[in-house]
Amino acid sequence: MRPPGHRGVPTTRPALLWLLLLVPLLGAPRGVAAGTGAPAELRVRVRLPDGQVTEESLQADSDADSISLELRKPDGTLVSFTADFKKDVKIFRALILGELEKGQSQFQALCFVTRLHHNEIIPSEAMAKLRQKNPRAVRQAEEVRGLEQLYMDIAVNFSQGGLLSPHLHNVCAEAVDAIYTRQEDVQFWLGQGVDSSVFEALPKALEQADLPRCRQVADRGKPCVCHYGLSLAWYPCMLKYCHSRDRPAPYKCGIRSCQKSYSFDFYVPQRQLCLWDEDP
Numbered sequence: 650m651r652p653p654g655h656r657g658v659p660t661t662r663p664a665l666l667w668l669l670l671l672v673p674l675l676g677a678p679r680g681v682a683a684g685t686g687a688p689a690e691l692r693v694r695v696r697l698p699d700g701q702v703t704e705e706s707l708q709a710d711s712d713a714d715s716i717s718l719e720l721r722k723p724d725g726t727l728v729s730f731t732a733d734f735k736k737d738v739k740i741f742r743a744l745i746l747g748e749l750e751k752g753q754s755q756f757q758a759l760c761f762v763t764r765l766h767h768n769e770i771i772p773s774e775a776m777a778k779l780r781q782k783n784p785r786a787v788r789q790a791e792e793v794r795g796l797e798q799l800y801m802d803i804a805v806n807f808s809q810g811g812l813l814s815p816h817l818h819n820v821c822a823e824a825v826d827a828i829y830t831r832q833e834d835v836q837f838w839l840g841q842g843v844d845s846s847v848f849e850a851l852p853k854a855l856e857q858a859d860l861p862r863c864r865q866v867a868d869r870g871k872p873c874v875c876h877y878g879l880s881l882a883w884y885p886c887m888l889k890y891c892h893s894r895d896r897p898a899p900y901k902c903g904i905r906s907c908q909k910s911y912s913f914d915f916y917v918p919q920r921q922l923c924l925w926d927e928d929p
């Protein structure tokens with residue numbers, strides 16, 4: 650929907666943030682208004698931490714009060730992130746392609762579920778209003794947020810997962826036996842009234858350190874502590890406010906973009922469920 654004759658946009662535009670503007674809903678001509686039931690989708694080109702470029706899809710559903718983000722890494726892994734503001738839940742999912750020539754299955758799915766804090770990402774109704782002026786621009790996050798290391802010590806029972814978040818059944822359907830969370834998040838959700846039948850303790854607190862890291866284990870049948878890392882390459886993490894003489898109060902006029910990496914450690918009953926975790 651670029652205006653004609655607008656192809657040669659200079660690449661040296663200084664402020665990426667101005668390429669993405671919050672178009673006030675009343676002024677939005679495209680009919681993708683909140684409340685129509687259909688989630689709004691934004692497709693952006695983003696630069697990954699390793700420098701490669703990929704396409705990322707961001708969807709916001711203001712009725713369900715949720716945001717989802719999806720991107721494909723160059724190795725074929727599909728990473729998705731779902732923020733469920735109603736339930737204070739965020740879900741990371743990775744669909745990891747197996748190496749068929751090594752006899753691995755077609756893909757393996759992992760789901761990591763943790764507490765969503767509402768200031769981690771912009772609200773869904775603001776996300777639903779985002780438009781971009783230049784869809785071909787390669788976006789790089791303005792702020793790189795620190796690596797977060799999470800120790801996943803609890804399993805989520807898939808069949809009970811709807812009690813935690815209605816998104817879990819769709820998002821984690823391929824990861825039925827590999828949905829992980831943390832004791833500290835469980836305590837919070839239990840306090841919110843979530844039923845305890847959703848959660849199951851994993852064998853042994855891993856802090857006891859008597860389980861080896863998978864990368865140090867040769868026997869494919871042995872249990873171990875697996876590692877998986879992923880990055881959200883670009884996401885709108887904050888609203889920007891502008892001041893104008895014509896308006897009495899500051900108004901929303903853009904977003905700040907962030908990049909954030911996560912590192913997950915979790916129990917696997919067999920080394921072969923963690924084949925990507927190898928010594929560098």
Ligand SMILES: *[C@@H]1O[C@H](CO)[C@@H](O)[C@H](O)[C@H]1NC(C)=O
Pocket residue numbers: 806807808809846849
């Ligand atoms: C999950 O919960 C259901 C219902 O409580 C139960 O029947 C089932 O055994 C649980 N699954 C596992 C793997 O524990």
